Amino acid sequence: MSVPYSPPSRKYLPIEEVARLAPNLGYQADFAKPTTTSQIEAKLERFLSIIFRSPESHESFTDRGALFKLLTLPNAPRTASVLNDSKEFDYYLHELRNGGMNGPLNYYRTSKHRHDEEALANLPANLPENLPVLFIWGTKDATATPVVIKNARKFIKKLQDIAFEGRGHWVLAEAKDEITEKVASWLQGLTSRPHRQGKL
Numbered sequence: 001m002s003v004p005y006s007p008p009s010r011k012y013l014p015i016e017e018v019a020r021l022a023p024n025l026g027y028q029a030d031f032a033k034p035t036t037t038s039q040i041e042a043k044l045e046r047f048l049s050i051i052f053r054s055p056e057s058h059e060s061f062t063d064r065g066a067l068f069k070l071l072t073l074p075n076a077p078r079t080a081s082v083l084n085d086s087k088e089f090d091y092y093l094h095e096l097r098n099g100g101m102n103g104p105l106n107y108y109r110t111s112k113h114r115h116d117e118e119a120l121a122n123l124p125a126n127l128p129e130n131l132p133v134l135f136i137w138g139t140k141d142a143t144a145t146p147v148v149i150k151n152a153r154k155f156i157k158k159l160q161d162i163a164f165e166g167r168g169h170w171v172l173a174e175a176k177d178e179i180t181e182k183v184a185s186w187l188q189g190l191t192s193r194p195h196r197q198g199k200l
Helices: 015-021 023-032 036-042 044-051 066-071 086-099 102-109 111-121 146-152 176-191
Strands: 132-138 158-164
Touching: 015 023, 023 036, 023 066, 023 102, 036 044, 036 066, 036 102, 044 066, 044 086, 132 146, 132 176, 158 176
Parallel strands: 132 158
Antiparallel strands: none
16 A cells, blocks of 8 residues: 555665665655664654645655745744544644654664565565466555556556545545555455366
């Protein structure tokens, strides 16, 4: 959901290079910087407001450096959120104030370690041909583009994608009931197909 499949890379690509090649992923290079933790924690409520903004918002933080500009806007109001209510927003705010942002941001700082683990495991690029995969995404998600989803089809023979028009990165928060119906229908379709007799 929201993160299209990309196969393990044989060659390590630094996160800064990823951001250069795919500007819509520039925020990943921003998140990887050690100084970002304190910058975000100092403006945590504003940060969450940016992250959980509704797709109609014109605040885009995905390009490199855009997040820091948005964080420093004076007297910026809390933007319309994809979260159901202010209690949900306040819950995330409370938890991240207590736990800090270092842990969540470390994901972006460990890309080399994750690459090395995948290389050591010698993972195949292609998923098993008989494995059905459902990918759900929002058409307003700047990080899940049709081009990347199309590319994933090269490696997943039985990939089915469902696009939610006008929804963003947090599509599960925006369309939870619709997604539940789509997933249930997809699973029903899998279980209602006739099974072929296996050979011993």
